[in-house]
Amino acid sequence: MIENAYYTEEFHGPFELYTIGDFELEDGGVIPDCQLAYTTYGELNESKDNVIVIPTWFSGTSIAYEPYIGEGRALDPEKYFIVIINQIGNGLSSSPHNSPAPIDMANFPNVRISDDVRAQHQLLTEKYGIEEVALVVGGSMGAQQTYEWAVRYPDMVKRAAPIAGTAKNTDHDFLFTHTLMEAITSDPGFNSGNYQSCQDVADGLRRHADIWAVMGLSTEFYKQEKWRLFEVDSLEEFTTGFLHPLFQAMDPNALLTMAWKWQRGDVSRMTGGNLKEALGRIKAKVFVMPIDEDMFFPPRDCEAEQKLIPNSELRVIDSVCGHFGLFGGEGEAYFNQIDEHLGELLSIPVEDSVVK
Amino acid sequence: MIENAYYTEEFHGPFELYTIGDFELEDGGVIPDCQLAYTTYGELNESKDNVIVIPTWFSGTSIAYEPYIGEGRALDPEKYFIVIINQIGNGLSSSPHNSPAPIDMANFPNVRISDDVRAQHQLLTEKYGIEEVALVVGGSMGAQQTYEWAVRYPDMVKRAAPIAGTAKNTDHDFLFTHTLMEAITSDPGFNSGNYQSCQDVADGLRRHADIWAVMGLSTEFYKQEKWRLFEVDSLEEFTTGFLHPLFQAMDPNALLTMAWKWQRGDVSRMTGGNLKEALGRIKAKVFVMPIDEDMFFPPRDCEAEQKLIPNSELRVIDSVCGHFGLFGGEGEAYFNQIDEHLGELLSIPVEDSVVK
Numbered sequence: 048m049i050e051n052a053y054y055t056e057e058f059h060g061p062f063e064l065y066t067i068g069d070f071e072l073e074d075g076g077v078i079p080d081c082q083l084a085y086t087t088y089g090e091l092n093e094s095k096d097n098v099i100v101i102p103t104w105f106s107g108t109s110i111a112y113e114p115y116i117g118e119g120r121a122l123d124p125e126k127y128f129i130v131i132i133n134q135i136g137n138g139l140s141s142s143p144h145n146s147p148a149p150i151d152m153a154n155f156p157n158v159r160i161s162d163d164v165r166a167q168h169q170l171l172t173e174k175y176g177i178e179e180v181a182l183v184v185g186g187s188m189g190a191q192q193t194y195e196w197a198v199r200y201p202d203m204v205k206r207a208a209p210i211a212g213t214a215k216n217t218d219h220d221f222l223f224t225h226t227l228m229e230a231i232t233s234d235p236g237f238n239s240g241n242y243q244s245c246q247d248v249a250d251g252l253r254r255h256a257d258i259w260a261v262m263g264l265s266t267e268f269y270k271q272e273k274w275r276l277f278e279v280d281s282l283e284e285f286t287t288g289f290l291h292p293l294f295q296a297m298d299p300n301a302l303l304t305m306a307w308k309w310q311r312g313d314v315s316r317m318t319g320g321n322l323k324e325a326l327g328r329i330k331a332k333v334f335v336m337p338i339d340e341d342m343f344f345p346p347r348d349c350e351a352e353q354k355l356i357p358n359s360e361l362r363v364i365d366s367v368c369g370h371f372g373l374f375g376g377e378g379e380a381y382f383n384q385i386d387e388h389l390g391e392l393l394s395i396p397v398e399d400s401v402v403k
Numbered sequence: 404m405i406e407n408a409y410y411t412e413e414f415h416g417p418f419e420l421y422t423i424g425d426f427e428l429e430d431g432g433v434i435p436d437c438q439l440a441y442t443t444y445g446e447l448n449e450s451k452d453n454v455i456v457i458p459t460w461f462s463g464t465s466i467a468y469e470p471y472i473g474e475g476r477a478l479d480p481e482k483y484f485i486v487i488i489n490q491i492g493n494g495l496s497s498s499p500h501n502s503p504a505p506i507d508m509a510n511f512p513n514v515r516i517s518d519d520v521r522a523q524h525q526l527l528t529e530k531y532g533i534e535e536v537a538l539v540v541g542g543s544m545g546a547q548q549t550y551e552w553a554v555r556y557p558d559m560v561k562r563a564a565p566i567a568g569t570a571k572n573t574d575h576d577f578l579f580t581h582t583l584m585e586a587i588t589s590d591p592g593f594n595s596g597n598y599q600s601c602q603d604v605a606d607g608l609r610r611h612a613d614i615w616a617v618m619g620l621s622t623e624f625y626k627q628e629k630w631r632l633f634e635v636d637s638l639e640e641f642t643t644g645f646l647h648p649l650f651q652a653m654d655p656n657a658l659l660t661m662a663w664k665w666q667r668g669d670v671s672r673m674t675g676g677n678l679k680e681a682l683g684r685i686k687a688k689v690f691v692m693p694i695d696e697d698m699f700f701p702p703r704d705c706e707a708e709q710k711l712i713p714n715s716e717l718r719v720i721d722s723v724c725g726h727f728g729l730f731g732g733e734g735e736a737y738f739n740q741i742d743e744h745l746g747e748l749l750s751i752p753v754e755d756s757v758v759k
Contacts, residue, residue: 099733109451193562217622217625217626218625218626218638219617219621219624219625219626221621222613222616222617222621222642223617223623225613226582226610226613226614226617229471229610229613230610230687233590233606233607234589235591250589251589254585254589257578257581257582257585258614259583261575261578261580261582262617264575265575266573266575266699266701266703266704267574267703268575269472269573269574269575269578270574270575270704271572286578340689341700343622345622347622347625348622349624360743375410
């Protein structure tokens, strides 16, 4: 275990911890006393059918979804009980830097998207007695978890909205993630995962951030100098003043745990590799929501999957910020689209509700 | 100077060397006895108006254009005198690894696209007495040089066809190139450019290749398993068996010299930063030929420049290989498009020919 001041409530707002016990992982290994960090908005109603689940994205935590939520919005805490759950390994939930031996640091086991969703299911059912989820929605790796929820628990999930992510990770995405991992592991300060502080890996984290600068945004983002949306005055300030310190505060092993997981996201693992069969299991009403300028989850990849989901629609989000559109830097121009689609999705009646 | 067996005629076919003397560079510094390696096809006619100039791309050499040339094709050596000129720093022309002190290895000076084109102009005029170029055509950094030719020597260049490249490098491209450079310079074996052999930098060159695997192709390339075009049987073989050894044979300082040059390609340096004025100078008939799946020279960026060129047309090339479509792995599916456009361009009569 090492200290990392970034993974505190000071930077991520208040969150609760729930222990799901000794958690057995799909690839072998156990996380003893596995903890999920989560944040809730609103109140669970009596019939327990007003639940919205939001899983986190790569490098992000629960606070990243704060701008998605608000009274009068689609994700309205006045109507819904919204549970944002931090994925395992993201720094707030059980992670390499905050776990004791024998799973500390480089010894942290491989975790899969399916592990996260099983863990999240345990939190909802055990702690809250929830049997129905009105909506699962999440961006990027949150979309991977959203798909996993809809395929793994088809009777429980009534609606799903994967934003900027896929049900089965693509080869191109695998290679992209590999470059992110190599940027970190190639730093001599990484020391095979047994560094004293993330500052030892500052160079690797900077290069990792620089690759994000290329793939996370879009050619048009830079042409239009849209980095101004991130409250900086120059391109250089966007990289050195925003992206570099953002990623340099993070734990390298946490990023690698998430990246490994991301690379292998694949709901067809539940159906012997048959993606059509896996997506065909989904009973939820699904809005598949890629971002038009996304360089690694392009709409065509998402559309190919959407066509395999029985009760689904493709809703493309316009954002010159590309994948980082998820950050919401464009304000209303982005969130109005999100709210419109999610509002419509939530307004669609669903059959087979536990209580109706 | 160090040995590098890759930069020999064994791997790049026969080439000639022409010494343009002590060559003063735009950014300061001199390359003493600067040598240009070049290859010719066909014969210069008596009126010296059948010249086609082809500048090389990043990491490539003259041999890369061999599949573009052939009897009965657009670039027909029976009709044209085709001169393929290796850019400075590419390993065949004067480069860090083959230059003596004081400009050896890490001491090699910064070279700009404009330096290359001035050097190439010197070769054509001095050695051959050429005053008119029927066509300049090149891909990627070859396109950057093509634009430089058309703007710098508007009366000399009658036709130009920049393929998959821009007249002014974009910010996004600058950041992309930066990640390529960092992959190399971060390798401890790089030793600030003073390694004993490119094998000392094998890890950095491998990471450099891995970034190319993401940006050089396209999401669809991998989805369709188009790596089979490169005569490999698996995705892993495409990276470890093709891309890694390809780049690991190259000289790290050569790649860095080219990358630095690529980052700063900009014809508007000739007009005080006014791109419209620079492109407005072009008298050549121009076909701007982006590749539709190119991840870093997207058609829209090329089209924006094309609209600033008086006598020009946009001709988009279809290739699921993205930027690496330039390699011609798709065979006729690619070259038929190239031949059609270049054939049409060459058939358009030009005014003000030296000899008519």
